Amino acid sequence: MRLAPRDFWEMTPVELAHALGLRRPQPEAPGRGALAALMRAFPDTED
Secondary structure, three states, X not given: OOOOHHXXXXXXXXXXXXXXXXXXXXXXXOOHHHHHHHHHHOXXXXX
């Protein structure tokens, strides 16, 4: 985070959680059907 020690220790728990990325919503992983559709739309090819 490259914070000065004083700034780090003055952070509230909520500020620290935000800085560490713990409070951000996590995107859901695609399900099997969505993954299959993506694989059909963007097949691996050897160029």
